[in-house]
Amino acid sequence: MKTYRMLIGGAWVETESGQTFETENPFLGKPWAAIPRAGAADVDRAVAAARAAFAAPSWRGLSASARGALLRRFADLLAEDAERLAQIETRDNGKLIAEMRAQLRYMPQWYHYFGGLADKIEGRVIPIDKPGVFNFTREEPLGVVAAITPWNSPLMLATWKLAPALAAGNTVVWKPSEYSSASALEFGELFEKAGFPPGVVNIVTGFGNEIGERLVSHPHVAKVAFTGGDRTGQGVYELAARSIKPVTLELGGKSxxxxxxxxxxxxxxxxxxxxxxxxxxxxxxxxxxxxxxxxxxxxxxxxxxxxxxxxxxxxxxxxxxxxxxxxxxxxxxxxxxxxxxxxxxxxxxxxxxxxxxxxxxxxxxxxxxxxxxxxxxxxxxxxxxxxxxxxxxxxxxxxxxxxxxxxxxxxxxxxxxxxxxxxxxxxxxxxxxxxxxxxNTYRATSYMSPFGGYKRSGIGRESGLSAIREYLQEKSVWIDISGNVPNPFVQR
CATH class of the missing domain: 3.40.309.10 (Aldehyde Dehydrogenase; Chain A, domain 2)
Structure with a gap:
């Protein structure tokens, strides 16, 4: 069996405990690879790496156009590797090779699309009603994003989170499902090849009940993007609420x-x-x-x-x-x-x-x-x-x-x-x-169109222009241009 390692801070590492678990081929009903079984300490390492990368000049100092170029480079590498990744997905989660091929061949479009959006993020100048004051807004990244993905379309559903999060300037700690981690770890190699700075994308693998809570509740995680069942999503929402984190939740359906x-x-x-x-x-x-x-x-x-x-x-x-x-x-x-x-x-x-x-x-x-x-x-x-x-x-x-x-x-x-x-x-x-x-059609999706749920099916939108807003925060900047400070005891 192949033995995988996790991606933390640009390095492929074992868990601190050294433990692994087996992932099974659903068609054969037999294990085929060993996946790292992370613990809370490994989550802490990954978040620390993402936080350091978020502040580092190698990422924070990049222009928005340079970020976009990285994403487009990643898209090209992904297109070249689509067939191999499709085969790994099929082996690991049992999805049809025809569907996995179609997904992997289409997936680069998300990185091209959001790579193109990276330098289109603009603030506004507001014609404020206060004399002698200049007011404008900035759109800024949130920080470290926790991306938690399910086993049914592992790389596609991760892409819906990673592409806009990175385009907006965030860093990511990605936890794939324990049932479909192999393709995620193979996917992670492409970020290195594309030239992303170490720690911008980190991948930790393991069981939700062992590392999920630590990741969601970590004080240095700024946002959680989760796809999965609505009961688990409810738990994620409750955990995130304790530290007032924004969430994107794409949950169940009965369509x-x-x-x-x-x-x-x-x-x-x-x-x-x-x-x-x-x-x-x-x-x-x-x-x-x-x-x-x-x-x-x-x-x-x-x-x-x-x-x-x-x-x-x-x-x-x-x-x-x-x-x-x-x-x-x-x-x-x-x-x-x-x-x-x-x-x-x-x-x-x-x-x-x-x-x-x-x-x-x-x-x-x-x-x-x-x-x-x-x-x-x-x-x-x-x-x-x-x-x-x-x-x-x-x-x-x-x-x-x-x-x-x-x-x-x-x-x-x-x-x-x-x-x-x-x-x-x-x-x-x-x-x-x-x-x-x-x-008169069904199951059509696109990188250009928003996707998300009403009611218990979720919060927020993935794909399309709406998605990048999920990974930004707006700042209002006020500058006095009058040269005269008014009465300090009265709100201006």
Whole structure:
């Protein structure tokens, strides 16, 4: 097995304890690499390195244009290394090689985009109402940013944090998920090659309950950017609040994919399949609830089941595989538990519904693509995030009922609408409580467009112009130009 080291202060180091843990290949069900198991002392080292780098002339003294040039250099190196990193991601988290290739090839655009924004950060001159005073604002970096990322799209979700944070002039301590740390450590080598000063990007690996709290609550961490489950996100929010840290939280979802009777049915079928069975349902934006207009309900379900049955399940490293394994053993158990919960509550399984044991699945952690009908909006399968290839289909009679069902969860990350009516498309996009609404498409994202949630799905936005503001703080500067200090006992 390959043994990795952490990146702290520009050096590849072991943990102070010397401990490691094994990371497993979800397709083979076997360990393939040893990852450093960091402790609180290692977090302290990483934060100290990031803090020193933030103050050092080699980073703080760079012009904004020079920072942007570093990010663009990194983007070019990433593009050259995309294939190798995609293969490591697939080995470590079981995502399809086709999807990982697409992500890695697209990912450099974030660094080019935010590299271009680095020297477009501008303050304002305010025509202040006080005579004899000049007032302007500055946009300044926050300091050390803690970036905590999940296992489902490790490098992409890290990029959504790293690119704007670095463009704004911050330094970073990145903790990837313990289930997908190998690709993060390989990724870290590119920052060295691009010429980033030591300590600007640091990577510590280990378990959330052992180092996560220390990182979030560290007095020298200025901001926390977290992607993960909403319960863990709540804990991160509470910890950060104790030291009044700003946070960006991208959390869970229970997104509704809504199909109206005027939709192009075959396109809608593909969209619903994309929403739940692509990425094996292990995505925060999974369209895990299909809301289907009653007049087309039976026909739609029939077409959907027939199409989903053709999905090729198996080795994620093969180009033609369409459904890969569940990434972690605990998540496999969770998905299977939710399937049994759905059955016990009266939902009827019309496809899948069990662990996949086909020969092409080997010893991997697979769940069959699963579809439930006879689902009521109040059922747990329709309210709670499963994070697996499990779809709940719910009929609706009217547009008002569709909106009520779609908005009737604690989440508000995304939604899909399938219709040929522009009036309905615009109306639904306004009424749905979701940070992203797709119409006649699903799972589209871009470095140019903001992404984030309503309600319990999160706080703040990633990507687009909005994202860089999450990593800046505004300062107001007042300068007397009158040469005359007025009455010191009266507020000016």
């Amino acid at each position: 509704a994919n809504i199909v109206f009777d005027d939709a192009k049915l075959d396109d809608a079928v593909k969209g619903v399949v994309s929403g739940i069975f692509a990425a094996t349902g292990q995505t925060c934006i999974a369209g895990s609830r299909a809301l289907v207009h009653r007049p087309i309900y039976d026909e739609f379900v029939s077409k959907l089941v027939a199409f989903a049955q053709t999905a090729r399940i198996g080795d994620p490293s093969m180009d033609d595989t369409q459904v890969g394994p569940i990434t972690t053993r605990p998540q496999l158990s969770k998905v299977l538990d939710y399937i049994e919960i759905a059955k016990s509550e009266g939902a009827r399984c019309v496809l899948g519904g069990q662990r996949a044991t086909a020969a092409q699945c080997g010893d991997g952690w697979f769940v069959e693509p699963t579809i439930f009908v006879d689902v009521k909006p109040s059922m747990r399968i329709a309210q709670e995030e499963v994070f697996g290839p499990v779809l709940a289909i719910i009929p609706f009679e009217t547009e008002e009922e569709a909106v009520e069902i779609a908005n009737g969860t604690v989440y508000g990350l995304a939604a899909g609408v399938w219709t040929t009516s522009i009036e309905r498309a615009l109306g639904m996009s306004q009424r749905l409580e979701a940070g992203t609404v797709w119409v």
